[in-house]
Amino acid sequence: MISHRLLLAAPLGALLGLAAALPVAAQRTTVTIAGASPVASVDPHITNTASYNALGLHVFDRLVLQDASGALRPGLAAEWKAVSDTVWEFRLRPGVKWHDGRDFTADDVLFTFERLPSAAGGFVSAIRPVAKTEVVDALTLRLETRQPYPLLPNDLANVAIIARHAAQGAAPEDWNNLRAAIGTGPYRYAAFQSGDRAELVRNEQYWGGAEPWTRVNYRFIGNDGARTAALLAGDVDLIDQVPSADLQRLKRDQRLSVTQSEGVRLIYLQTDFSRQEAPPGVAAADGKPLSRNPFQDQRVRRALTLAIDRQALAERVMEGTANPTGQWLPPGTYSYNPAIPVPAADLDAARRLLAEAGFPDGLRVTLSTPNDRYPNDARVSQAVAQMWTRIGVRTQVEAVPWSVYLTRGQQQAYGIRLGGWGSTTGEASYLLRNVLSTFSQGRGSANFSRYSNPALDALTERAVVTLDDTAREKILQEATQVAIDDVGLIPLFLLGNSWASRRGLHYEPRRDEYTLARSLRPAD
Known part of the structure; x- marks a missing residue:
């Protein structure tokens, strides 16, 4: 039997890095945050992206x-612990209230899990391994994998x-009009305008x-210049x-x-694998259609x-704000593979490979x-397009707003696309399961290009059920090597994360790139 137990051994505020309100806070009680990526819905299960998750964390807690x-x-x-190799027990926090004053119980967790398979955001992968959920009592939950x-x-x-009482049977509009958007988090919604702003008020009874x-x-x-100008204007x-x-100019501003x-978000490219015929936007060098x-x-x-x-x-x-990479985790991270270098550009080898594949004139x-x-x-x-054009792959760029891009990407509308993925679990399987696993129920939720490699799927499945950390790491490193050798995706770089605030405030930088009011505090 394995045993993983995490107890509240210190005050919750210390564990979360949440300081009590400082005297200075009494002089300043309202803050305004500007996020770069718009959020169209406050339904926390509608899409698994950093901006949606960050806003949602203000209102909706996680186990x-x-x-x-x-x-x-x-x-x-x-607290939680593994009571056997396949059974986890979660003891819920007593006395937690929903924003409308009703009690939080294990039944709400059960309802959340029941909803995930029909939600659009791909969060079902988190409970895919769970075969049975048992509500032992109002504050105890057992999950059998x-x-x-x-x-x-x-x-x-x-x-x-x-x-459950707020969200069961809720229509999409019930989230944005806030009828269903009732959480247990440190803030509650006061108003929301899709793609424009959210207004949050403090939850005075937060646990x-x-x-x-x-x-x-x-x-x-979303506009970079406008975001910077708003900060400089106060x-x-x-x-x-x-x-x-x-960045450098703002660093010098007193x-x-x-x-x-350091961040864990990979920016990558991925080609279409969903069809045998030529995908959209792909043609022979002379512009004629391709048969494959x-x-x-x-x-x-x-x-x-x-x-x-x-x-x-x-x-x-990127002006020094990113690190080039040949994989999707930074050095020193669990399951990073030190045997995979940052690929060096080799234009002659690239041209030879195109010719060997039957495209001597390019594409x-x-x-x-x-x-x-x-x-x-x-x-x-645009920069990648210029690099590809040098080897005979004449490339034009189609740039569209994220709201359009995401929808079309889910429909396999792109021949080759730029994407991003943050490995917020701090290990390699999160990307393997969501981006590179063969698309199926609970797997490959962000595999918009429909890459499929049975050997890689088998390694991923082996890794996630391996209890020994050292053995699991070796399997994940092997899986990373297989994915990179097969060019299941093309890694470019890992983004660094940065925030700028007005003097008198300090933002605790987060590896997951989330922008949270609870990470912003009056400066000492």
Whole structure:
């Protein structure tokens, strides 16, 4: 029997890094935050992206929380343990109230799990290993997995818990008009305008202690220049995704404070694997239609990755705010594979591979990208297009707003696309399960290109049921090598995270890139 037990051995505020309200806070009780990525719905299960998760964390708790470094901390579950190789017990925190005053119980967790398979966001992968959920009593829950599954607490840290009495039978509009948006978190919604702003007010009865901010205005400002201008004008107190072009200038400004952290978000490219015929936007060098999908040939994919100068992308396009990579975790992270280098650009080898694959004259492709989701996303795509054109893959860039891009991507509408994925669990299987696993119920929720590799799937499945941490790490490293060798995706770089706030405030930088009011505190 394995034993993983985490108890409240210290005051909750210390564990979460949540300081009690400081005297200075009494002088300043309202803050305004500007996030770079818009949120269209307050339904916490509608999409698994950083901006949605960050806003949702203000209102909806999870059984397990993560601190700024990614370490697991008690949330709505005060403690949890594995009582056998396949059974986990979660003891819920007593006395927790929903924002409308009703009691939080294990039945709400059960309802949340029941909803996930029909929710759009792909969170069902977190409970896919669970074969049986048993409500022992109002504050005790037992989860039986089909096989040993040591990563269950990590996965549950991504699932927002919602109230049965508020959300059961709720229509999509019931979330944005806030009838269903009742949580247990440190703030509650006062107003929400899709894609524009949310207004949050302090939950005075929060189980973790009342926050110093009585009101939080959470705005969405996608334009980099406008976001920086709002901070400099004093219209907002904190911005995230500090534009790379402004970072050094803001660091020198004595009116501001800039904090940064290493990130776990990979920016990558992925070719279409969903069809045998040529995908949208892909043609022969002379523009004529192709009879086959060139991306089904590994040599073409290898040519594309060899044409990219990652160091130039990180230094020139990202202006030093990203680190080039050949995989999806930073060095020193559990399951990072030190045997995988950052690929060096080799244009001659790329041309040879194209010729061997039957495309000596090259190709024409359209590279699709969002223009308002990731830092410099469209600029990065333009730079990659120039690099590919040098090997004969004449590339045009299609840049669209994230709201359009996400919907079309889910429909396999792109021949090759730019994407991003944050490994917030701090290990390699999170991307393997969601981005590279063969698309099926509970797997491959973000595998929009429909990559499929049975050997890789088998390694992933082996890894996630392996109890021994050292053995599991070796399997994950092997799986990472298989994915990179097969060019299941093309890693570019890992983003760094940055925030800028007005003087007198300090933002604790987070590895998961979430922008949270509870991480913003009056400076000492």
